[in-house]
Amino acid sequence: AAGVIQSPRHLIKEKRETATLKCYPIPRHDTVYWYQQGPGQDPQFLISFYEKMQSDKGSIPDRFSAQQFSDYHSELNMSSLELGDSALYFCASSQIGLVGGEQYFGPGTRLTVT
Amino acid sequence: KQEVTQIPAALSVPEGENLVLNCSFTDSAIYNLQWFRQDPGKGLTSLLLIQSSQREQTSGRLNASLDKSSGRSTLYIAASQPGDSATYLCAEMGVDTDKLIFGTGTRLQVFP
Numbered sequence: 001a002a003g004v005i006q007s008p009r010h011l012i013k014e015k016r017e018t019a020t021l022k023c024y025p026i027p028r029h030d031t032v033y034w035y036q037q038g039p040g041q042d043p044q045f046l047i048s049f050y051e052k053m054q055s056d057k058g059s060i061p062d063r064f065s066a067q068q069f070s071d072y073h074s075e076l077n078m079s080s081l082e083l084g085d086s087a088l089y090f091c092a093s094s095q096i097g098l099v100g101g102e103q104y105f106g107p108g109t110r111l112t113v114t
Numbered sequence: 115k116q117e118v119t120q121i122p123a124a125l126s127v128p129e130g131e132n133l134v135l136n137c138s139f140t141d142s143a144i145y146n147l148q149w150f151r152q153d154p155g156k157g158l159t160s161l162l163l164i165q166s167s168q169r170e171q172t173s174g175r176l177n178a179s180l181d182k183s184s185g186r187s188t189l190y191i192a193a194s195q196p197g198d199s200a201t202y203l204c205a206e207m208g209v210d211t212d213k214l215i216f217g218t219g220t221r222l223q224v225f226p
Contacts (some may be wrong), residue, residue: 033212042203043158045213056212090158092214101146101207103214105158 004093009051012112013081021076021109025093031055032074032077033103034066043090049074051094081113092097116141118206120217127224129196135189135203135220137204142185148214149189150203158203162189166209194224 005024013019025032031050035043045058049068060066063081068074078085088110092103118139127133139147146165150158162171162178164187170179177190187204201221205214 003193028158031212035214042216043205043214046213050212050214058213089154092158100162101212102148102163104160105150107157110155 004091004104006089006091006106007106008109010110010112012114014114015081015083017081017113019078019081021078021089021091021111023074023076023091023093023106024077025072025074025091026095026104029093029095029104030072031094031096032068033088033094034060034070034074034076035092035105037088037090037108038084039087046076068106078111085087086111086113116206116215117215118204118215120202120204120220122220123218124221125197126212127194127222129194129224129226131194131224133191133194133222135191135202135204135222137187137189137217138216139185139187139206139215141206141208141215142182143209144182145188145207145209147169147178147204147206149154149176149187150205152201152203152219153203161202174201191222194222196224199223 033048034046037043046060048056066076088108092105149161164180175192201219203219205216
């Protein structure tokens with residue numbers, strides 16, 4: 001079965017650079033979620049999109065922005081990167097109304113800021 | 115602020131034991147609760163999802179229960195195997211939000 005695809009899987013950036021993370025949801029899923037997991041921490045919700053509109057927002061820094069496109073893929077744009085942005089970034093997808101909103105997670109993008 | 119806590123933080127058991135992992139949540143308006151498995155540095159694999167209207171879900175050697183009144187969920191692992199070694203995370207979703215709130219996890223090691 002098709003899963004959530006994230007690219008790139010690994011990314012190394014320097015401080016103050018920008019990064020773009022991509023997420024391709026499971027086919028027919030209409031909702032995308034982004035989470036950040038710092039070293040030794042639990043995942044923290046950043047932002048979600050339903051049918052290309054932002055549906056919920058968590059502790060996402062102003063330096064980050066995201067959007068969902070017409071083909072339902074999503075991109076997380078991160079600017080002015082800081083050392084503390086080094087983390088595993090997960091994308092998840094779900095189909096609202098199906099199976100009670102179960103979220104399926106991608107393998108993550110490991111971002112290292114040096 | 116909703117919180118999710120898991121105990122124990124770490125658990126080391128011999129192969130074959132039956133295990134119970136605990137998850138407590140403060141959200142009184144829970145929509146569902148998911149249990150995940152995470153291997154070191156890897157992604158999150160969904161194990162079980164329990165809707166707020168359900169009491170338990172089973173998948174193979176795994177059984178998860180939900181008690182909304184006490185704010186608790188348990189994950190029962192029968193006949194543990196070394197391949198079960200991983201971190202287990204529970205996460206709850208409230209009725210008025212999309213986001214999952216994760217617990218800090220239980221790091222399980224099953225030794226032969």
